[in-house]
Amino acid sequence: AQSVTQLDSQVPVFEEAPVELRCNYSSSVSVYLFWYVQYPNQGLQLLLKYLSGSTLVKGINGFEAEFNKSQTSFHLRKPSVHISDTAEYFCAVSEGDSGGSNYKLTFGKGTLLTVNP
Amino acid sequence: NAGVTQTPKFRVLKTGQSMTLLCAQDMNHEYMYWYRQDPGMGLRLIHYSVGEGTTAKGEVPDGYNVSRLKKQNFLLGLESAAPSQTSVYFCASTDGQPQHFGDGTRLSIL
Numbered sequence A: 001a002q003s004v005t006q007l008d009s010q011v012p013v014f015e016e017a018p019v020e021l022r023c024n025y026s027s028s029v030s031v032y033l034f035w036y037v038q039y040p041n042q043g044l045q046l047l048l049k050y051l052s053g054s055t056l057v058k059g060i061n062g063f064e065a066e067f068n069k070s071q072t073s074f075h076l077r078k079p080s081v082h083i084s085d086t087a088e089y090f091c092a093v094s095e096g097d098s099g100g101s102n103y104k105l106t107f108g109k110g111t112l113l114t115v116n117p
Numbered sequence B: 001n002a003g004v005t006q007t008p009k010f011r012v013l014k015t016g017q018s019m020t021l022l023c024a025q026d027m028n029h030e031y032m033y034w035y036r037q038d039p040g041m042g043l044r045l046i047h048y049s050v051g052e053g054t055t056a057k058g059e060v061p062d063g064y065n066v067s068r069l070k071k072q073n074f075l076l077g078l079e080s081a082a083p084s085q086t087s088v089y090f091c092a093s094t095d096g097q098p099q100h101f102g103d104g105t106r107l108s109i110l
Helices: none
Strands: A003-006 A010-014 A019-021 A023-026 A031-038 A044-050 A056-058 A064-068 A073-078 A087-095 A111-116 B004-007 B010-013 B019-025 B031-038 B042-049 B065-067 B073-078 B087-094 B105-109
Touching: A003 A087, A010 A019, A019 A111, A023 A031, A023 A087, A031 A064, A031 A073, A044 A056, A044 A064, A044 A073, A073 A087, A087 B042, B004 B087, B019 B031, B019 B087, B019 B105, B031 B073, B042 B065, B042 B073, B073 B087
Parallel strands: A010 A111, B010 B105
Antiparallel strands: A003 A023, A019 A073, A023 A073, A031 A044, A031 A087, A056 A064, A064 A073, A087 A111, B004 B019, B019 B073, B031 B042, B031 B087, B065 B073, B087 B105
């Protein structure tokens, strides 16, 4: 069974500071990895995904993440945050297409990023 | 571009009442999912479907039923609502990766 651990439930930062949101996963098979963002009272929006290839993945709004297979991590980073980045961020994992995963996602519990002026 | 549409957006029920949440997608996706989101718990999979006429249990299926009579629609039913089912419900669909999500249904059971 897969599991996802988001190591910080809340991360407060000041505007224009860098931020890293940490995500670790456990799985016995190859995985696909995702970060979703949820703004207040809205649905989930895909921020970025790792399916294969380069381990450094760039997403929308200046975010990027690095897949580290040996560390089983997929940390999200942004070099300079804005007030508008205040939201909840979810890391999710899906088994690779082989084995009939049916593309199901297992989510972490979320990290609330609060950007202060 | 409608994508994934959930109805209703909000609903308040009394304990023991029944209701159905509707999810509709216009992307011709085979796979559809129902999740619930609770504070501090992330999203947990309730039921899913791999195609028209199929359904399967997810992580937290108890107290819910689903049906997929048409490819574009996935219904989530609560036969006898309980306060523990107060939550925000999200529907998603995909034909590969990633999943596309609706805007959610906020359900309160009193």
